[in-house]
Structure formats: C-alpha cells, structure tokens
Amino acid sequence: MATPTAEQAAVTVQDLAVSYRGHKALTGVSFSLGTGVTGLLGPNGAGKTTLLRTLATALTPSLGSVTVLGIDPRTPKGRKAVRRRLGYLPQQPGLHPTFTAFEFVDYIAILKEMTDRRTRHDEVRRALEQVGLAAERGKRIRTLSGGMKQRVALAAAIVGDPELLILDEPTVGLDPEQRMRFRELIADLGEGRTVLLSTHQTEDVSALCGHVVVLDAGEVRFTGPPTTLAALAQGRVWSSGERDPRARAGWRTGLGTYRNIGAPPAGSDLLDPTLEDGYLLLLDAAVMPGAAA
Numbered sequence: 001m002a003t004p005t006a007e008q009a010a011v012t013v014q015d016l017a018v019s020y021r022g023h024k025a026l027t028g029v030s031f032s033l034g035t036g037v038t039g040l041l042g043p044n045g046a047g048k049t050t051l052l053r054t055l056a057t058a059l060t061p062s063l064g065s066v067t068v069l070g071i072d073p074r075t076p077k078g079r080k081a082v083r084r085r086l087g088y089l090p091q092q093p094g095l096h097p098t099f100t101a102f103e104f105v106d107y108i109a110i111l112k113e114m115t116d117r118r119t120r121h122d123e124v125r126r127a128l129e130q131v132g133l134a135a136e137r138g139k140r141i142r143t144l145s146g147g148m149k150q151r152v153a154l155a156a157a158i159v160g161d162p163e164l165l166i167l168d169e170p171t172v173g174l175d176p177e178q179r180m181r182f183r184e185l186i187a188d189l190g191e192g193r194t195v196l197l198s199t200h201q202t203e204d205v206s207a208l209c210g211h212v213v214v215l216d217a218g219e220v221r222f223t224g225p226p227t228t229l230a231a232l233a234q235g236r237v238w239s240s241g242e243r244d245p246r247a248r249a250g251w252r253t254g255l256g257t258y259r260n261i262g263a264p265p266a267g268s269d270l271l272d273p274t275l276e277d278g279y280l281l282l283l284d285a286a287v288m289p290g291a292a293a
C-alpha cells in the first residue's frame with residue numbers, strides 16, 4: 001500500500017506528542033493510514049498502546065494533531081462522532097465474566113448507540129457469527145477459553161461494522177491454530193476498511209499487513225511496506241558453522257548452523273532477510289540482549 005494522500009487517509013497524525021504527568025510517551029509522531037491492515041511494531045514501552053488509545057479517543061494529545069475518519073477528536077462532539085465509527089479492541093477488554101457472549105456484545109452495541117433493539121440484536125448475532133462464536137453466544141464469558149474470550153472482544157470491536165478498527169495485541173496468548181484463525185479474520189476485516197494492529201509478532205505483520213509503522217521510545221522509526229523493512233537487512237544476514245563474534249546478534253538455528261545479523265565478513269554465506277531481521281537491525285540496541293541466546 002502506498003502512503004495515502006490526506007484525502008484518502010482514514011487516520012492522519014501530525015507531530016503528535018502525548019505525556020503522562022511530564023513523562024513523554026510519544027513525541028513528534030507523524031504518519032497516515034489508508035485502507036488495509038497496518039501493523040504497529042515496537043518494543044515494550046515504545047508507546048504503542050498510548051498511540052492506539054489516542055486514536056481511539058481515550059487519551060488527549062499534549063501537542064500536534066490527529067484526524068480520524070476526517071474528524072478532529074479534540075472536541076466532545078468530534079470524539080462522539082469518531083466513537084460511533086470506530087471499533088477498538090483494547091489490551092484488557094474488560095469482559096464481564098457473568099455476561100453471556102451475546103449480552104456483552106449487545107452491551108457494547110448499546111454504548112455505540114444502536115438504539116433499535118431488533119436491528120441491534122441482528123447485528124450482535126452477525127458479529128458473533130463472523131468471529132465463529134454463533135454456537136457459544138449463550139455461554140457465560142467465564143466459561144469460555146482464552147481464545148474464545150478474545151473472539152468475544154473482537155466481536156465487540158466489530159459490532160456496528162466500523163470503518164476503522166484498532167486492535168491492541170489481538171493475538172497475544174493465542175495458540176498457533178487460534179492465531180491463524182485470527183489472522184484470517186483480521187485479513188477479511190481489512191478488505192475495504194482500515195485496521196491498525198499492534199503486535200510483538202513480526203510473523204503476524206509479514207502474514208497480514210500491507211503497511212508497517214515501527215515505534216521506539218515514543219518516536220516513529222519506520223513507516224512503509226513490510227518488504228522495505230525486511231530489505232533493511234539485505235546483505236546483513238549470514239549463516240556460519242560457529243557463532244560469529246563480529247555479528248551484532250546471532251543464534252543457533254534448529255539446523256545446527258548460526259544465523260548472524262550485522263556486517264558480514266567477506267565471502268559470507270548470505271541469507272534472505274526476514275521482516276524480523278530488518279526490525280531487529282532497525283532497533284539495534286534492542287537486538288543485543290535477547291537475540292544472542
């Protein structure tokens with residue numbers, strides 16, 4: 001996906017700063033998002049949740065401007081208008097354990113001001129069916145598995161068919177099969193609408209996203225297609241029989257060889273870079289502790 005023009009963009013962020021009582025969580029953040037799925041990557045504490053909460057109108061910028069679906073959310077009227085057209089899956093979705101799946105999604109639909117009961121109930125059933133929970137809709141949330149609870153939270157985000165979906169680590173804690181199901185769902189949801197997805201899973205971004213934004217220490221470090229992020233590591237990933245001490249990071253693979261990242265010595269056996277390689281090189285400092293194991 002090419003960078004959208006201001007007219008096409010569902011989200012435009014310009015020089016955004018957000019502080020928590022003097023602590024700067026975001027500074028000088030600028031980007032725009034068009035249709036499709038965008039991945040938001042960044043290490044712990046990078047500011048991902050702060051950014052998503054700001055776009056979801058739960059936090060007010062300290063500086064800069066945000067336009068969501070053509071609306072400025074700085075006024076109460078603007079925030080209300082954005083909330084009607086937005087689906088947000090927070091990190092802690094606040095699922096009420098004694099509610100049934102249906103009751104919870106219905107409750108969110110009421111908060112989204114869907115006033116006609118019959119239309120709303122039809123829409124709640126549609127959202128639960130879309131996430132594969134039609135048969136479980138009468139079950140109490142406390143009796144559902146972690147993956148099913150996450151799907152209830154996704155149904156709550158998509159009820160009312162919002163134009164913009166903001167998903168904060170939707171695949172965290174899911175087993176590989178559930179993660180694949182979630183990927184399918186998110187890919188479907190990204191057809192014709194804007195989805196912003198925060199994750200620590202670089203594989204999710206490679207599999208799903210047409211665009212990626214990398215945040216680090218509250219600043220945007222990269223914005224562009226996943227292939228461009230992977231290409232940052234072109235010519236900088238190589239295989240060796242021993243751990244190469246010149247590598248910025250290197251680890252033993254399941255094949256018994258070492259995968260090294262950094263500046264390869266002459267004549268190295270170069271490997272095709274992955275998005276994770278590009279991401280790790282971009283955040284060079286973050287590479288050092290974990291990846292050398």
Ligand SMILES: Nc1ncnc2c1ncn2[C@@H]1O[C@H](COP(=O)(O)OP(=O)(O)OP(=O)(O)O)[C@@H](O)[C@H]1O
Nearest residue numbers: 020023024025042043044045046047048049050051
């Ligand atoms: N309510 C708060 N009060 C004070 N500081 C906060 C608050 N919420 C977040 N922060 C700080 O702001 C920074 C950004 O936090 P944020 O939760 O947005 O990061 P994140 O990228 O979502 O991290 P993670 O991947 O661990 O969820 C961190 O330094 C964090 O400690």
